[in-house]
Amino acid sequence: MTYRDLRKLVAQGESEFLEFKRKVAHPEKIVRELVAFANTNGGQLLIGVSDNGDIPGVKFPEDEIYALNKSxxxxCKPAFEYNIEEIELSEKATAIVYHIPQSKRRPHAVKEDIQSKWGQVYVRHEDKSVKASREMREIIKRKRKNKDIRFNYGEKEQKLMAYLEEQKSITLEEFKELAGLNNYMASRTLVLLVLANVLAIRPTEKGDIYTLKNIS
Known part of the structure; x- marks a missing residue:
């Protein structure tokens, strides 16, 4: 990638596929962005780029790379693939690009510290990395297997379709109340409908939102 290519990329702004970091000040937090890319549709992390789109670069790229790679x-577990590219801006400034493809081993998690046994799964939505719900984690796992999904179109599914025709979106809690279901059955139904490409799921910081497929 040339400096010109980098400027074009930065001009797009942060998005589902792009994240800017001025430097690796808190690598234990930055790894969340990388994991979110790996768990979703891939993306690029640009180090040496400010939130406003300035590209000052970093003075010691090897130190930045070492700190982030160590974290x-x-x-992160399991391990995921990534590539690193360095773009020299001047004799004293370099930009770093981490290229992260969508992982075939997803979902990946980030541990709070080295001693932790379990970690938190993150996914990318628009320009943010958010914690994945239990439903989102299940969908990621089962989508990776790429098997045909079958479900019964019964009374609860009919209620859901009628509701979405009017209200356009629904949450797990709203569906539980609508269909009179317990948490397990409501969750299972929504997950199956997403896997069957009937519904779309949109993860947010306040919880997942479900819509009919191709409806935003």
Missing amino acids: IEEL
Whole structure:
């Protein structure tokens, strides 16, 4: 990637596929962005780029890369693929690009610290990395297997379709109340409908939102 290519990329702004970091000040937090890319549709992390789109670069790229790679190795599980590219801006400034493809081993998690046994799964939505719900984690796992999904179109599904025709979106809690279901059955139904491409799921910081497929 040339400097010109980098400027074009930065001009797009942060998005589902792009994240800017001025430097690796808190690598244990930055790994969340990498994991979110790997768990969703892939993306690029640009180091040495400010939130406003300025590209000052970093003075010691090897130190930035070492710190972030160390956190990836210690805190992320399972391991995921990534490539690193350095773009020289001047004799004293370099930009770093982490290229993260969608992972075939997803979902990946980030541990709070080295001693932690379990971690938190993150996914990418628009320009943010958010914690994945239990439903989102299940969908990621089962989509990876790419098997045909079958479900019964019964009374609860009819109620859901009628509701979405009017209200356009629904949450797990709203569906539970609408259909009179317990948490397990409501969750299972929504997950199956997403896997069957009947519904779309949109993860947010306040919880997942479900819509009919191709309806935003």
